[in-house]
Amino acid sequence: MKDLMEMSDQLFVNTYGRFPAVMVEGDGCRLTDAKGSEYLDFASGIAVCSLGHCHPVVTSAIIEQTKKLVHVSNLYYTLPQIELANMLVDNSFGDKVFLANSGAEANEAAIKLARKHAETGCFEIISLEGSFHGRTLATLAATGQRKYHQGFEPLPVGFYHAPFGDLAALSKLITHKTCAILIEPLQGEGGVRPLGKEYLQGIRKLCDQNSILLIVDEIQVGMGRTGSLFAYEQFGIRPDILTTAKALGNGLPIGAMITTNKVAAAFSPGDHATTFGGNPVSCAAACAVLKTILTEGFLDTVKERGDYLYKGLKSVADQYNQLFAGVRGHGLIQGLVLHNHVAEKGPEIVNQLFNYGVLVTLAGGKVIRCTPPLIVSTEEIDAMVAMIEEVVSNI
Ligand SMILES: *Cc1c(COP(=O)(O)O)cnc(C)c1O
Numbered sequence: 568m569k570d571l572m573e574m575s576d577q578l579f580v581n582t583y584g585r586f587p588a589v590m591v592e593g594d595g596c597r598l599t600d601a602k603g604s605e606y607l608d609f610a611s612g613i614a615v616c617s618l619g620h621c622h623p624v625v626t627s628a629i630i631e632q633t634k635k636l637v638h639v640s641n642l643y644y645t646l647p648q649i650e651l652a653n654m655l656v657d658n659s660f661g662d663k664v665f666l667a668n669s670g671a672e673a674n675e676a677a678i679k680l681a682r683k684h685a686e687t688g689c690f691e692i693i694s695l696e697g698s699f700h701g702r703t704l705a706t707l708a709a710t711g712q713r714k715y716h717q718g719f720e721p722l723p724v725g726f727y728h729a730p731f732g733d734l735a736a737l738s739k740l741i742t743h744k745t746c747a748i749l750i751e752p753l754q755g756e757g758g759v760r761p762l763g764k765e766y767l768q769g770i771r772k773l774c775d776q777n778s779i780l781l782i783v784d785e786i787q788v789g790m791g792r793t794g795s796l797f798a799y800e801q802f803g804i805r806p807d808i809l810t811t812a813k814a815l816g817n818g819l820p821i822g823a824m825i826t827t828n829k830v831a832a833a834f835s836p837g838d839h840a841t842t843f844g845g846n847p848v849s850c851a852a853a854c855a856v857l858k859t860i861l862t863e864g865f866l867d868t869v870k871e872r873g874d875y876l877y878k879g880l881k882s883v884a885d886q887y888n889q890l891f892a893g894v895r896g897h898g899l900i901q902g903l904v905l906h907n908h909v910a911e912k913g914p915e916i917v918n919q920l921f922n923y924g925v926l927v928t929l930a931g932g933k934v935i936r937c938t939p940p941l942i943v944s945t946e947e948i949d950a951m952v953a954m955i956e957e958v959v960s961n962i
Contacts, residue, residue, distance in 0.1 A: 572589065593608070606921075606925065606926050609937045609938065611938050613938070614787050615813045616940055617814035618860075618942060619940035632647060635847075641844065661825035665680075665839065666841075668821060668849075669701075670784075673812050674706045674782075675701070676810075677824050678749075681830075684746070688744060692727070693741065693748050694748070695754070696730050697711055697760060698711040699715075701786075708726040709749055732766060737773065741773065748773065748779060748781055750767070751783075751786075752799055756930055758931020758932070759901065759931070760931070768802065780807040783806035792900050794869045794873055796861070816856065869941050872945070883955050887959050889909075899939060902937070903937070904934050905935075907933065916959065919958040
């Protein structure tokens with residue numbers, strides 16, 4: 568593995584700090600590296616492989632579709648696209664869909680649609696501090712974390728950031744030029760920070776009062792992660808535009824923007840496009856994913872397992888309360904939060920867990936983020952919690 572990793576470091580632009588493993592195989596919640604070592608995967612490729620690695624239903628949908636048709640561009644209609652859009656519309660607030668290849672592209676589509684939908688001269692978008700919306704220039708401008716902006720200025724103009732949790736401050740940023748507020752119902756990269764129900768409902772109200780659109784970024788928390796197909800369902804709000812991506816294709820690249828007929832009417836042919844977006848293979852995978860998530864009882868089990876994971880992590884947080892401030896999240900995205908003054912222990916804990924064969928990710932600098940596949944078993948949760956306890960007891 569060492570030679571392969573050295574070769575890779577020479578070949579690639581240096582954009583990733585990687586863990587020292589060349590992964591070769593995945594099955595459910597397990598990964599195997601080139602040395603044959605096994606890992607218990609509580610990262611899921613950052614909340615992407617939500618049905619676990621190589622889920623048989625998704626794999627067979629991909630194989631079958633590659634035998635029929637792989638690409639024709641959006642100059643023509645294809646069956647998997649129509650089937651997918653139908654399912655997304657049937658199971659959400661939306662009437663219409665735009666398919667992209669990634670989260671950032673779904674958000675780009677949302678930003679462009681919000682601007683086109685608004686009156687001329689009305690282009691400002693407000694998002695929240697601590698948010699993450701992508702790495703393209705516009706989605707970077709929307710991202711409320713300065714560290715990601717540095718070195719890339721000037722960014723597109725018209726993006727403003729409101730302090731997290733402060734409805735009054737958000738309201739003050741609204742001007743006659745504002746066209747949308749963009750939020751994650753739970754900030755993933757920002758540190759597994761859920762927005763309170765009243766806060767979210769307050770944001771919806773602000774949008775209504777000022778006739779601006781609410782864009783809900785569910786790229787990380789959509790597709791069943793929180794125990795409902797989309798997180799917004801649990802907050803009693805309706806988005807005007809929703810974006811989702813990560814888990815939509817269980818690993819194949821696909822993103823979607825969902826919206827209402829009224830908002831969608833702002834776009835006409837030629838306004839926005841993508842060559843690969845909605846390609847038949849990714850759509851076939853996404854159809855298989857949606858069908859599986861919507862199987863009777865699937866989401867109830869996600870909620871149950873989420874509670875179980877929360878309790879396990881909470882017991883560790885309570886036992887080591889000099890290190891941890893608590894646990895937060897919804898369903899199967901849970902974060903073990905370090906106290907600020909010991910935040911530097913975060914990378915150490917994550918690296919130690921890796922050495923023990925458990926994969927988690929660090930979010931917001933001080934939060935151990937757990938996003939296991941939604942099919943994770945209670946035994947796997949027990950094993951993971953036991954490993955965290957072991958690691959933390961030696962920190
Ligand atoms: C990952 C993520 C994105 C960006 O998605 P990409 O597919 O990496 O472009 C945007 N928003 C949120 C909330 C995310 O978690």
